[in-house]
Amino acid sequence: MYQGIRISGFGGQGVISAGILLAQAGLLENKNVSWFPAYGAEMRGGTANCSVVIASEEVSSPVVSRPDTVIVMNEPSLAKFEPLVKPGGLLIINSSLVNSKPKRTDIKVAYVPCNKIAEEIGTTKIANMVALGAYAGLTGALSVDTIAKALGKVFKRAKPEMLELNVKALKKGAETKI
Amino acid sequence: MGEKILMKGNEALAEGAVLAGCRFFSGYPITPQNEVPEYMSWRLPEAGGTFIQAESEVSAINMIYGAAATGIRTMTSSSSPGISLKQEGISYCAGADLPIFFANVVRGGPGLGNIAASQGDYNQSVKGGGHGDYHTIVLAPNSVDEMGNFPKKCYELAEKYRMPSMILADGILGQMMEPVEFKFQPVDPKSLKKPEWSLGSAEGRKKRIVRSYDLREGELEKLNWIRAKKFKEIEDKEVLxxxxxxxxxxxxxxxxxxxxxxxxxxxxxxxxxxxxxxxxxxxxxxxxxxxxxxxxxxxxxxxxxxxxxxxxxxxxxxxxxxxxxxxxxxxxxxxxxxxxxxxxxxxxxxxxxxxxxxxxxxxxxxxxxxxxxxxxxxxxxxxxxxxxxxxxxxxxxxxxxxxxxxxxxxxx
Amino acid sequence: MPEIRVDETRCKGCELCTKACPKSCIEMSDTFSVTGYYPAKLAKTDCCIGCGLCAQICPDLAIAVWK
Amino acid sequence: MELVNKKPSSLVDIKMHYCPGCGHGIVHRLIAEVMDELGIRERTVGVAPVGCAVFSDDYFNCDMIQGPHGRGPAIATGIKRSQPGCIVFSYQGDGDLASIGMAETVHSAARSENISIIFINNAIYGMTGGQMAPTTLIGQPATTCPKGRDPKVNGYPIKVCELLSQLDGARFLERTSVSTAQGVIKTKKAIKKAFQNQIEGKGFSLVEILSMCPTNWGVTPLQGLKFVDEKMMPLYPLGVFRSPEQEGGQK
Structure with a gap:
């Protein structure tokens, strides 16, 4: 099993922490994992993205150049990352903020209104969790329960209510169908 | 020991040094190694050690020169341009035969370059680095796990041979997260013997001098031959x-x-x-x-x-x-x-x-x-x-x- | 009547202009621009006196003052 | 109707990379306006620092050089002494100017180099991600003093204008702020004075500008304005600390 993932969006949309969460969840399932952020000026106000690898074998390169799955949370990310998805791979689009449609026909595309769903649950801050839930549901690479468990490890100082909202968002996202 | 923790490479490096007995860190911010001083700023005081954000890299390495001369385990870290600034002090430590440990989380160069990962400091690292006739022991990890476990090895080699040792990493190794398992018992600094050359209180013993010069006729060459022999021994015994x-x-x-x-x-x-x-x-x-x-x-x-x-x-x-x-x-x-x-x-x-x-x-x-x-x-x-x-x-x-x-x- | 025109591609939604405006004419849009920020806008008609203080404090040269 | 505030031609008309509510953009515009008004764009050379304003070499529409961290005043010295007809300014942040570059700052002032230094004091390291600066306030948290600056551990903030005012070579020193529109207007006057002094050969000028860094202070841009006014100003009072007119005198 090998899953290379890229997550991209505006700084503040939680793409960096979503990536860490995936890696932590992978570790909880005794997988080999790595997480690598795009770091620097772009993380201040601009777009941010990170690479995550979850694999049963040793992780060789931590920089994912041909991701199996790409999650785009905003418009500019679609243009940047759509071309990278492996043929046959999965592209998850936050359709609340992304109006354009991907051009490629050799990949699977899931439209998830992450911000809208998150807002209905309580706060748009958890739009990233909806996307992660969709990822878990569509790929089966990780279970929502493990990601929920990882939440406590990654956000050590988060309030229980907030964690609960996160789990709700994950579960709602996992209902996504293509 | 035992548990696998998800950590950033820079944090694993810092934690690894603390677990290996480091109790003094001085450094200066520079991307992509910022997590090291940031981590040390709270972790070292917690462990009873000292963290100082120096006013410059030049100052930071000289704080290390001073602290290492007292015979404790110290650390500094930086990224390429900052390491260049530190080379003067590193050469002084080599000249004074001080066991120091430092890390270079390399970024693009020359000059200010960029902050992406690079291996452009290879020659600088393996050919000595600063001025003069010396070597630095260079360990190159390729995972966060090794970032966490190599500092201890670096201290041991530096102390065994009384010379600088370093970890040569890069922006990816510093910034990425992977599981790390610290595969050694934490070192209690008190358990480490104070070396016979260390400065401190001269009460009841002859005074000691730590210095990197010898102007007496022929003496420096003699000393450099001793170092050359030591370097040869390291090349025979310590290859990994x-x-x-x-x-x-x-x-x-x-x-x-x-x-x-x-x-x-x-x-x-x-x-x-x-x-x-x-x-x-x-x-x-x-x-x-x-x-x-x-x-x-x-x-x-x-x-x-x-x-x-x-x-x-x-x-x-x-x-x-x-x-x-x-x-x-x-x-x-x-x-x-x-x-x-x-x-x-x-x-x-x-x-x-x-x-x-x-x-x-x-x-x-x-x-x-x-x-x-x-x-x-x-x-x-x-x-x-x-x-x-x-x-x-x-x-x-x-x-x-x-x-x-x-x-x-x-x-x- | 003086007015300001906000360049939405430059505005980063920092809101500094709303504070600088002596007449409180400026508010933030509730839809975000292509760059992902909620840009400033002249919210009230017959309000702007063209003093230009908003443009003084704007860090992004996003405000053009017309008189 | 007529456009009142034309964009200065001394600034390249591109979007700047600074975070929302950052003061750099304001000061960049002011320097450019001053260059326009004094008609010196074509003979000005600027020195860009290391830090967030490293990219200012892209933004100012005059000759620019970018040098090692903190060495701006030394680079400016080299340019000015070899091309005395040029107007030379060095743009620096607090880490660049008051930490690693303190020696260059003090000695260029001591030599009374005929240069203008624009010093942005926002009490934090911006580009590297919010570490303690030499100007960080007591109690103010930063990523290398997460519990707040403790004088016992981290020492006291450095007041650059006050410090330099002890030097005979420092001819013009003024501290201003860009946290209000009125402060911005005053800052522009100070920057203009610093450039005029250089044109008139009066020696070393430095303008210290209290500015906002909401991102690394962890506040909203509006709260950033408040931080400057309420937290920074009591420690860093505004005013003229030295001017060529009051030779040798102090505020």
């Missing part, structure tokens, strides 16, 4: 390296640090296609695993060096192999290659050496028959003539300079 799929390999990739991870990805793709490709990774860059490579070159006749610099590391490989095998270079000076592009080079190279491999096999089974060998082939054993190693071959050069626009921007 890793091999993968070497036994049947016809082509061996040689890479260190992050490059070795990428080379491993390319190797895997090649193996999946049935190519006999192996990987050799020096872990100590100084001392360099010369003998191991030389020995391997008696059997393996093709090497491909992968490095994130213009061709610095390849020089050491060439020196080790000393003309007994062919060495190709795939270089990305301040660029980060991916497994696919390295595999493309491997594939091309492997196809080109295939006839030679086949011929060699044929020759082995029928030693009498002379194969369609190129002109200079010796009538006996080796079919493929041993050429003098050449600089970068055209075919690889082309690939290396293709595409890749490094994005402008980043923290400095």
């Amino acid at each position: 390296f890793e091999e993968k799929n070497i036994n049947d390999a016809q082509l061996v990739l040689v890479a260190y640090g992050t490059s070795s991870r990428i080379a491993a990805a390319a190797m895997k793709m090649a193996r999946d296609k049935g190519m006999k490709v192996g990987l050799f990774r020096p872990i100590t860059l100084w001392p360099f695993p010369k003998k191991q490579l030389a020995k391997m070159a008696q059997r393996v006749k093709n090497f491909l060096v992968v490095e994130m610099s213009q061709g610095q590391f390849v020089d050491d490989v060439r020196l080790a192999i000393n003309g007994t095998a062919e060495i190709d270079l795939y270089a990305r000076p301040s660029g980060i290659p991916n497994g696919e592009e390295v595999f493309a080079v491997v594939d091309k190279l492997y196809q080109s050496i295939k006839p030679a491999i086949a011929a060699k096999k044929a020759e082995k089974s029928k030693p009498a028959k002379k194969a369609k060998a190129p002109k200079k082939a010796k009538p006996t054993k080796k079919l493929k003539p041993v050429k003098k190693f050449q600089p970068v071959k055209k075919k690889t050069t082309k690939i290396k300079t293709a595409k890749k626009s490094t994005k402008k921007g980043g923290r400095r």
Whole structure:
């Protein structure tokens, strides 16, 4: 099993922490994992993205150049990352903020209104969790329960209510169908 | 011990140093190593140690010079431009035979360069670094786990030989998160014996001097000969390296640090296609695993060096192999290659050496028959003539300079 | 009547202009621009006196003052 | 109707990379306006620092050089002494100027180099991600003093204008702020004075500008304005600390 993932969006949309969460969840399932952020000026106000690898074998390169799955949370990310998805791979689009449609026909595309769903649950801050839930549901690479468990490890100082909202968002996202 | 924790490379490096007994850190912010001082700023006081954000790298390394002279385990870290600033002080520590430990989380250069990962500081690290006739022990981790476990090794080597030791990492190793398992018992600094040269209170003993000069006629040369002998001993005893799929390999990739991870990805793709490709990774860059490579070159006749610099590391490989095998270079000076592009080079190279491999096999089974060998082939054993190693071959050069626009921007 | 025109591609939604405006004419849009920020806008008619203080404090040269 | 505030031609008309509510953009515009008004764009050379404003070499529409961290005043000295007809300014942040570059700052002032230094004091390291600066306030948290600056551990903030005012070579020192529109207007006057002094050969000028860094302070841009006014100003009072007119005198 090998899953290379890229997550991209505006700084503040939680793409960096979503990536860490995936890696932590992978570790909880005794997988080999790595997480690598795009770091620097772009993380201040601009777009941010990170690479995550979850694999049963040793992780060789931590920089994912041909991701199996790409999650785009905003418009500019679609243009940047759509071309990278492996043929046959999965592209998850936050359709609340992304109006354009991907051009490629050799990949699977899931439209998830992450911000809208998150807002209905309580706060748009958890739009990233909806996307992660969709990822878990569509790929089966990780279970929502493990990601929920990882939440406590990654956000050590988060309030229980907030964690609960996160789990709700994950579960709602996992209902996504293509 | 035991538990696997998800950590950033820089944090693992800092925690590893603290667990190894470091109780003094001075540093200065520079991307991509900022997590080290940030982590130390709360972790060291918690462990009863001292953290100082110095006003500059020059100051930071001299704080280390002072603290290390008192015989405690210290650490400083920086990234390329900052390490350059520290070289004066590192040379002073080498001149004073002080065991210091520092880390360079390399970024693109020269100058301010950029903040992306690079291996451009290879020569600076393995050839001494500062002015004067000395070496630094250089360990090159290729995972967060090694980032966490190597500081202890660095302290032990530095103290055993009384000289600077360093970890040569890069922006990827510093910024990425992976599980780390600290595979040693935390070192209690109190359990470490104070060295016989350390400064402190001179009560009841003769005064001691820590200095890096000796102006007496002929004395410095004597001292440098003692160091030279020590360096020789280290080259004999302290070499570390890793091999993968070497036994049947016809082509061996040689890479260190992050490059070795990428080379491993390319190797895997090649193996999946049935190519006999192996990987050799020096872990100590100084001392360099010369003998191991030389020995391997008696059997393996093709090497491909992968490095994130213009061709610095390849020089050491060439020196080790000393003309007994062919060495190709795939270089990305301040660029980060991916497994696919390295595999493309491997594939091309492997196809080109295939006839030679086949011929060699044929020759082995029928030693009498002379194969369609190129002109200079010796009538006996080796079919493929041993050429003098050449600089970068055209075919690889082309690939290396293709595409890749490094994005402008980043923290400095 | 003076007015300000906000360049939505430059505005980063920092709101500094809303504080600088002596007449409190400026508010933030509730839809975000292509760059992902909620840009400033002249919210009230017959309000702007063209003093230009908003443009003084704007860090992004996003405000053009017309008189 | 007529456009009242034309963009200065001394600033390249591109989007700047600074975070929302950052003061750099304001000061960049002011320097450019001053260059326009004094008609010196074509003979000005600027020195870009290391830090967030490293990219200012892209933004100012005059000759620019970018040098090592903290060495701006030394680079400016080299340019000015070899090309005395040029107007030379060095643009620096607090880490660049008051930490690693303190020696260059003090000695260029001591030599009374005929240069203008624009010093942005936002009490934090921006580009590297919010570490403690030499101007970080007591109690103010930063990523290398997460519990707040403790004088016992981290020492006291450095007041650059006050410190330099002890030097005979420092001819013009003024501290201003860009946290209000009125402060911005005053800052422009100070920057203009610093450039005029240089044109008139009066020696070393430095303008210290209290500015916002909401991202690394962890506040909203509007709260950033408040932080400057309420937290920074009591420690860093605004005013003229030295001027060529009151030779040798102090505020």
